[in-house]
Amino acid sequence: MSSDRAEVWQGTLALMILKTLDTMGAQHGYGLARRIEQTSGHSLAVNYGTIYPALLKLEQEGYIASSWGVSENNRRAKFYTLTGAGRKQLAREAREWERTAGIIARFFSPKASS
């Protein structure tokens, strides 16, 4: 993966992580990877490993927090939760995303402009 695409992927992935944590609550890395894979309809067939740098970055930026806990199958796992700053960031990013998506959509839909 070229570094440009990696950047984009990291950005997109971060937004997906924040959104997933927002809807599902506390979750571990494996669960998040699984969930994102399902939600995206298996169209993002990437290595699960790529989620961990994204999680570390978000944690360093203070958008998510982590703590060790126990999974429903009684396995020890590191659980991530959204922080207040993370919720704000998600709202901001979502707005930004919708705006961008709207602009792009208008460009590609022939009838939209007049």
Place this chain on the structure above:
Amino acid sequence: MRTLRSWVLRLAGLFSPGRREDEIRQELESHLQLHIDDNVRAGMSPAEARREALLRLGGIESVKETQRDRSGVPLLQHLARDVRYAFRVLRRNPTFTAITVVTLALGIGANTSIFTLVNAVLLRPLPYSDPARLVMIWGTDPRTGGREMSVSYPDFEAWRDGTHSFEHVAAFTSRSVTLGGAELAELVPAVQTTSGFFRVLGMNALAGRLFADSDETSEAQPVAVLSDAAWKRQFGGRGDIIGTTITINQRPHVVIGIVPSEFHFIPTEVEQVYTLLPRETNREHGYLRVIARRRPNATMAAAQAELDVIATRTAAAFPRTHAGTGIALVSLEAAVGAPVRDGLLILLALVGAVLLIGCTNVANLLLARNASRQHELGLRISLGAGRARILQQLLTESLLLALAGGAAGLVMAPILTDALLAMLGSGVPLPRIEGVNIDRTVVLFTFGVSLAAGLVFGVVPAAVAAPSALQASARDASRTIAGTRAGQRTRATLVVVETAIALVLLAAGAMLTRSFLELRATAPGFVTGDVLAVGLRLPVSLAPGAQRETFFEELRRRIETLPGVRSAGFISSLPMAGGRDTLQFRLKDQPGAKPLSANFNIASPGYFKTLEIPIIAGREFSNADGASTNPVIVVNETAARRFWPGRAALGMEIAVSESTSTLKVIGVTGDVRQSDLGTAARPEIFLCALQPGPGWSTFALVVKARGEPMSLLPDVRASLRAVQRDVAISRVGTMEDVVAGRLAQPRAYTILLGAFAALALILAAVGLYGVISYSVTQRTREMGIRLALGSSPAALVRSILKTGTALTAAGIVIGLAGAYAVTQSIAKLLPGARGGDPLTLAGVAVLMLSVGSLASYLPARRAARVDPLAALRVE
């Protein structure tokens, strides 16, 4: 904000690598476990479940690596590792490391040393308050090329009173004074100023007060300010000195204050006594330097415009003396450094060139060493190190070497600086020399130069080594020729570059040496051997009229009767002692013409004989020329030719200034180099010391001895005491010392540049030797084959010599162009030096070529002695 937070966390992460590593490992293990559980639940076998989970995670080690980089600062971590590794590598090669560090230490130390001077003399602000606003104001005369001319008291008053751009304007001049009474008279450096002098500089008194305008009025008591040094030395630091009366030039002065001695104004001299200038109305007597402090809101341009108006007005009002003259403004900071700026900057550039050659040699060493590390570098690449990582590693080693060299250079610099100052001595008057020391600016400079040097010698070898290591790894790191070809080509280029730089330095050194030798061989126009010169300052009581003439006659009579004395005489401006007096005069047969100007000197009978200055026509002064006889003069050849072209000067008459009596030429003498050996003689007119004339009070007594001149000194002193007690003696020395003093500056530049050039030549030769030698070693096998196939050893030597000579020749051709330009700009440093002289350039080119051939002959001879069998067995 967020970025800052994450960087803080990452930097903090550097300090607990173990915990972080653990956390990553545990999280990935838990991830795998959860995935395996899911896979087993979906019906896979445990082994299959594990395999699939690992596959989907995407290489556990690479994930760990990414996490590690993200949670710390990889560049810093790599740097720390590289530095540790570089230390190990350098310690393992002590010879290489020592050679490199010593080369760099010498180069960087020399640069630091020269920069220490540049910093003290040119860069550091002057020790006055707000020095940027201080300016010097000079008279100019575009017709005669006069750029920094002293001006008269009325000129100074016009500038002071006619301008608004300045807060304060003051005039000053420096003349030694006799301090103390008859018995203890001592000649000390002194400054005569107008009352605003200390206000211009913004100085405060250590004790007492400084000059006030009321001290300048004619009815006021004469006052003096002492320097701290004078107060301590002459008056033992007495606490009650303020208010006491001391004798300066035989007149009582009241001491009103003391100024710190680090505030001093004449370069190289700590002035001891400050007195006030008497007001004068003569517009023809230019002897003052003017200094001023600009108002904060007045620009240089505005001040200059104001002065231009005054210049135009003055020229119109006094056309006889001021027609065509102008006024020039220059900042004090520029004025102080100006006399030595060019010299210092050229030295700095040249010593930089020496370092550049040193760097080229180190680069060559590194190239050779990196080539022998191909295997190691190849291995590291095979193990996954990127090209950038290899580059970073090699550069770290270079920078480490450079910093070690820089640190050693910084330690060496004070020693080199002391040696430099000792060599420059008093011959090169460096202003502000007392401030020469290593300060923060110098340390920063050294650090910067070290880093730059590290990059200069590190980048090329690293760039060559990294990709060739890549090739080497691809070819199983065997000793391939392709792997070293890039290196060989780079080494050759480096040798050409350093030969070119060395040639420039060599040409500069040769040019200076040549002009110095020429200068030393220049006949000064007088005979220096066995002549004692003693500086005298006559008291006011010995005014011209009767007393002065009697004094000269009586003292000369006494000295000439001393055993061991051939002859003696007096002169007002001793040749090459730095003094000069200029007067205006008219030719008697052209009374209406514009006044002419010449150097004027007062000489006594016996002067020309003592210095063996040839009399070309007429006669020299005799005791018969006196107050009662017609006033007579002697002129030098240049004056005779200039003022009476095509005619005999003998018998011609001139009139000085407004005086009515005329002076008759009774003799023409040979030319004497009056200011220095490199400057041609100017028109010179000698007045007779036994006749009435200007009231100058500084003279030199010259005595021709029958043996060692200095041994006459006690007798000469005794004779002086016997004739007149209150004459102060200043400089004492032989005439040879006086001339040598004038050669000190060219000698210093010559020695310095000669040393640079020698160093450059040696370094370039070593560089070439290294390259040829290395290529011979690399090609041992090829040599063996060629010898085995019947090539003669002589042919082999010739072919290697040809390579070496071609490299040297290429360097010489490039260097010659540079040498031509550089020698021309250096020639400005020295009177009489010529730049771009073809003979000198040809000479250094031949020298360089010979040294280059020798440097390649030695390894070539070694190659020819290779035993073919042994060579073939090497592989």
